[in-house]
Amino acid sequence: MTDTPILTVENLTIDIPTDTGTLHAVRGIGFDLRPGETLGIVGESGSGKSLTSLALMGLLGRSIKTRAAKMEFDGVDLLRAGARQMRKLRGARMSMIFQEPMTSLNPAYTIGDQLMEAMTLHGNGSMSDARKRAIDLLQKVGITSAESRMSQYPHQLSGGLRQRVMIAMALMCGPDLIIADEPTTALDVTIQAQILRLLVDLQKEFGMAMILITHDLGVVARVADKVAVMYAGELVETGATQEIFDTPSHPYTRGLLRCIPLPGKTARGAELGTIPGIVPSLVGDVSGCAFRTRCAHARPDCRAAIPVQSAPGQGHSFRCISPTGFAEADDTPRTAEATP
Amino acid sequence: MLQFILKRLGLALLVALTVSFISFILLFLSGDPASALAGESATDQDVAAIRELYGFDRPMLVQYASWLFDALRGDFGESYYFRLPVASLLAERLQVTMLLGLCGISFALLTAVPLGVVAAIRPNSMIDRFALFLSVAGQALPSFWFGLILIVAFSIKLQWLPASGTATWKHFIMPTIVLGYYAMPAIMRLTRGGMLEVLSSDYIRTARAKGASEGRVMFKHALRNAIIPVVSLAAVQMGFMLGGSIVVESIFALHGAGYLAWESIARNDLPTVQALILVFSMFYIVFTFLADVLNAWLDPRMRAG
Numbered sequence: 174m175t176d177t178p179i180l181t182v183e184n185l186t187i188d189i190p191t192d193t194g195t196l197h198a199v200r201g202i203g204f205d206l207r208p209g210e211t212l213g214i215v216g217e218s219g220s221g222k223s224l225t226s227l228a229l230m231g232l233l234g235r236s237i238k239t240r241a242a243k244m245e246f247d248g249v250d251l252l253r254a255g256a257r258q259m260r261k262l263r264g265a266r267m268s269m270i271f272q273e274p275m276t277s278l279n280p281a282y283t284i285g286d287q288l289m290e291a292m293t294l295h296g297n298g299s300m301s302d303a304r305k306r307a308i309d310l311l312q313k314v315g316i317t318s319a320e321s322r323m324s325q326y327p328h329q330l331s332g333g334l335r336q337r338v339m340i341a342m343a344l345m346c347g348p349d350l351i352i353a354d355e356p357t358t359a360l361d362v363t364i365q366a367q368i369l370r371l372l373v374d375l376q377k378e379f380g381m382a383m384i385l386i387t388h389d390l391g392v393v394a395r396v397a398d399k400v401a402v403m404y405a406g407e408l409v410e411t412g413a414t415q416e417i418f419d420t421p422s423h424p425y426t427r428g429l430l431r432c433i434p435l436p437g438k439t440a441r442g443a444e445l446g447t448i449p450g451i452v453p454s455l456v457g458d459v460s461g462c463a464f465r466t467r468c469a470h471a472r473p474d475c476r477a478a479i480p481v482q483s484a485p486g487q488g489h490s491f492r493c494i495s496p497t498g499f500a501e502a503d504d505t506p507r508t509a510e511a512t513p
Numbered sequence: 514m515l516q517f518i519l520k521r522l523g524l525a526l527l528v529a530l531t532v533s534f535i536s537f538i539l540l541f542l543s544g545d546p547a548s549a550l551a552g553e554s555a556t557d558q559d560v561a562a563i564r565e566l567y568g569f570d571r572p573m574l575v576q577y578a579s580w581l582f583d584a585l586r587g588d589f590g591e592s593y594y595f596r597l598p599v600a601s602l603l604a605e606r607l608q609v610t611m612l613l614g615l616c617g618i619s620f621a622l623l624t625a626v627p628l629g630v631v632a633a634i635r636p637n638s639m640i641d642r643f644a645l646f647l648s649v650a651g652q653a654l655p656s657f658w659f660g661l662i663l664i665v666a667f668s669i670k671l672q673w674l675p676a677s678g679t680a681t682w683k684h685f686i687m688p689t690i691v692l693g694y695y696a697m698p699a700i701m702r703l704t705r706g707g708m709l710e711v712l713s714s715d716y717i718r719t720a721r722a723k724g725a726s727e728g729r730v731m732f733k734h735a736l737r738n739a740i741i742p743v744v745s746l747a748a749v750q751m752g753f754m755l756g757g758s759i760v761v762e763s764i765f766a767l768h769g770a771g772y773l774a775w776e777s778i779a780r781n782d783l784p785t786v787q788a789l790i791l792v793f794s795m796f797y798i799v800f801t802f803l804a805d806v807l808n809a810w811l812d813p814r815m816r817a818g
Binding site for chain 1: 714719720721722725734737812813
């Protein structure tokens with residue numbers, strides 16, 4: 174692990190024009206990633222995690238406006254890179270694994286065709302090199318009788334197998350960064366753990382940096398070196414995984430952690446927490462803390478600009494008006510359905 | 514794949530046999546062929562004589578079998594009106610119709626598919642609007658009217674193209690446009706709709722994430738999937754063009770099979786009508802079969818059925 178980040182994002186903003194106004198889907202988030210490191214981006218649906226990853230890959234639609242103070246991958250400015258330059262990066266140096274293995278493979282071509290294409294279209298070797306590499310990787314992702322799988326079509330494979338194929342495809346060119354957008358969400362629980370294990374093993378073996386997007390804190394706890402917690406398009410807390418779990422500083426992070434049972438932290442028989450309320454609309458002017466509508470400690474100041482506070486531990490910071498994130502106060506929600 | 518082709522081929526033959534039987538029977542349902550042949554002033558004896566002469570007194574199945582065996586050997590009998598073997602009449606007329614049909618479907622596909630793809634890549638753009646206008650107009654204009662307008666414009670006013678006949682390739686330009694333009698709107702809209710749907714699918718995003726160029730994404734990954742329903746539609750349109758181009762053939766005085774069908778029905782020319790119905794339905798069956806094979810090649814999921 175070297176000290177120069179391979180990926181740096183500063184103050185990334187994504188705006189989506191809609192019929193009723195501009196949707197401020199991602200607002201001023203930033204993080205960096207060193208080679209070999211794993212960043213877990215956590216948040217609920219609509220928090221902007223997938224948009225962030227698509228913005229990195231340059232895969233957002235034309236109408237979506239992406240701005241940032243800095244978005245750099247290994248010296249390449251991703252904001253100013255041309256279509257051609259982005260195409261050379263995509264699939265070759267940064268790959269992506271998607272959430273929906275059932276529909277992410279082209280039904281008209283064989284697994285082999287699609288795997289080999291990922292390599293040959295970048296000119297990284299001949300057809301026979303690509304074929305060898307593809308069979309090799311299929312074996313590596315745990316697919317038996319890899320040779321005969323090459324001539325099968327996606328509809329002949331199960332969801333778990335297809336996701337393994339997607340992982341193999343992402344690895345064809347030996348990328349430096351792999352973005353996995355909820356890679357296990359659509360799979361059976363029994364397969365989820367296998368796929369996750371596989372991703373982590375391969376990441377170690379190939380020395381790649383990884384961004385793991387998930388809403389599953391348990392996954393993050395097992396896999397990530399550091400965590401970015403997103404809420405409604407904002408980065409509410411970021412830091413090393415251990416510190417986020419030991420001293421969660423933002424009320425939302427604490428709320429999330431109360432929602433999952435953690436061995437040694439949640440007492441047997443204790444009721445799991447919920448976060449009352451819903452994610453606010455991000456259309457039109459959005460200011461202040463986005464979480465204030467659901468926060469137990471919300472006060473008038475929360476409508477103003479929110480400072481970034483630093484918490485104990487390296488690079489551990491959170492956005493809150495309170496320098497402690499109200500950690501000393503009682504987090505119990507004030508609404509009627511609050512747990513006793 | 515081979516198994517699929519053989520299965521489809523067997524099915525096509527069965528359909529062909531059924532169709533031949535139905536087309537044979539239908540003509541008997543439309544009245545007594547002997548009295549129709551004999552004319553209005555014929556006596557009962559005349560009708561009986563004609564019935565015996567043409568073999569209408571035999572059981573229907575026997576008549577069908579003998580007609581079918583003759584047809585399989587290429588003998589469709591003799592036209593009552595032209596006093597010529599129907600087979601040679603058909604051979605002559607089908608040349609014109611097949612040439613016109615091929616030109617028409619090629620024109621339709623070559624304009625509709627690219628236009629549909631471009632319209633889908635830029636939905637609601639000027640090109641999309643233009644394509645929509647073209648297809649609505651094509652759907653709304655009756656062929657006979659559009660054909661006449663073309664004749665007025667290009668044959669009478671500008672004198673660029675001949676108005677009727679089949680002597681040179683120039684004679685086929687306007688009929689091709691009229692016939693092709695009739696099929697174009699549906700193919701165009703189906704291509705556009707298919708492309709729009711496919712372009713928003715996950716595997717297109719995967720192709721882009723691989724680093725595939727836009728051209729590769731469009732043509733290798735998207736069009737192959739989007740074109741599948743278009744193939745089926747084009748097969749039906751093609752069958753229609755070969756069998757139903759009566760209007761176009763009449764306007765431009767192209768003496769093709771469609772025109773012959775119309776003449777023969779009007780004249781109660783039974784053997785010719787039977788042969789034409791059989792040939793036209795064979796066209797449909799052949800094109801549907803070819804479309805099925807092509808689609809199975811395009812989409813491996815279809816090979817199972």
